[in-house]
Each structure stands twice: as C-alpha cells, then as structure tokens.
Amino acid sequence: MDELRSLVAKDNDFHSTSVFAFVETHLSPLVPDETVELEGFSMFRADRDFELLGNSDHDLIHLVPRYRQRLKLSKPVVRRVKVWSSEARERLSAWLERAGCDQGLMEWAGPEAGNNLDEYTDTVISFISFCEEVCVPVRTRKIYNNDKPWFTAQLRRLRSEKEEARRSGDKDRFKEAKYRFAKAAKEANTASQRNCSSSSLRESRLRLERPQNNNQL
Numbered sequence: 001m002d003e004l005r006s007l008v009a010k011d012n013d014f015h016s017t018s019v020f021a022f023v024e025t026h027l028s029p030l031v032p033d034e035t036v037e038l039e040g041f042s043m044f045r046a047d048r049d050f051e052l053l054g055n056s057d058h059d060l061i062h063l064v065p066r067y068r069q070r071l072k073l074s075k076p077v078v079r080r081v082k083v084w085s086s087e088a089r090e091r092l093s094a095w096l097e098r099a100g101c102d103q104g105l106m107e108w109a110g111p112e113a114g115n116n117l118d119e120y121t122d123t124v125i126s127f128i129s130f131c132e133e134v135c136v137p138v139r140t141r142k143i144y145n146n147d148k149p150w151f152t153a154q155l156r157r158l159r160s161e162k163e164e165a166r167r168s169g170d171k172d173r174f175k176e177a178k179y180r181f182a183k184a185a186k187e188a189n190t191a192s193q194r195n196c197s198s199s200s201l202r203e204s205r206l207r208l209e210r211p212q213n214n215n216q217l
Contacts, residue, residue, distance in 0.1 A: 077143045082136045091135040150192035158184055
C-alpha cells in the first residue's frame, strides 16, 4: 500500500485510475478503513456480515468477460471454388466443340424441336454448366471468420509446410520454414496496407476535386 500511495502522489497516470485492493487483513472487522484508503480516492467497503461461500475461509469472485473471440463466434464455412487454369479452359473448349453447340443443340432443343426461346436458353445454360462441372476441377476451402484478405494461397501453403516441419521434429527444417512463412506474411501484410493507403489517398483526392469541378460548372 505504501508503494501504491507513492505512485499516486508522484505519477500523474495513477490519478485517474480505479484501484481494487484485495487485502486479507481488511476482511477483519478490527481493521479500520483508513489503513487501505488512499488519499484523493473514495473507498467502497463490502458487507462484512455476508456469509462465506461454501467451506472456504474467504470470498472468491470469478469474473468472466462477456467478450468472445471472433474465431469462436461462428463456425468455419466450407466453400467450393472452381480452379480456372489453362488446361481446364482447353478441356472445356474441346467438350463444347465436340458436342456441336451450334447445330446440334438447335436440332435437339431449339425451335425446330418445338421449344420456345426461353426453354432453349435454359437448355444451353444447363449444358454449359454441366460441361464446367465435368471439365473444371473444384477445390474445397475452409474459410474462418478471422481470415485476413491478404492471406493468399501461397501463405497457406507455407503455413502447411511449417506445420509439417514442426511435426517432423527437425529443428533446422522447422526454423527455415518458420522464417519463410514469417517473411512472406510480413511482405503480404505490408503490400495490403500500402494498397489500402493508396486507395484512401485516391478517394480523398477525388472528394477534394469534386467541389472544384462543380464550381467550374
């Protein structure tokens, strides 16, 4: 208490603070309030006549914060993303050429088969979607609600390599993988912040230029 009194008297940062003093001797009714009261502060004394909880010889208060981590607020979302590579585009083009979308579909589902334009459009779109499902590979990705926008696929791969190195028990390999991941993450974060700053600066310039253009008109 003497140390706390000296800090309050000398340091300005302690003048506007709230102090919770948990002192065992203060629980005794024989100890006056002046022994734990600080100059310039108000002290609120608890009720000493309240019965103790359970078989304990002191009162225990467990404070649970209402704040929950963002990661625990919702479950991760599993999304399926199509991977459009050059090989997938060539495979899809070959499928469409082999099926003969121009003449074959006109004879099978077009006006010549008794269908109207809407039915023909739905048939063509469904056929193209079917070809996409067959030719374009799909990758499943688990997305957490605390994912950063700059955390790319390369960073995920480096993180997986770091975890594999950690599980292997090789310290040199883990150290090297950890360094590569930390370096790539820092570069990606810096580039993202730079892009955000440049876009904000561009928007502010546009807002400043708009009144001038309106005055000229």
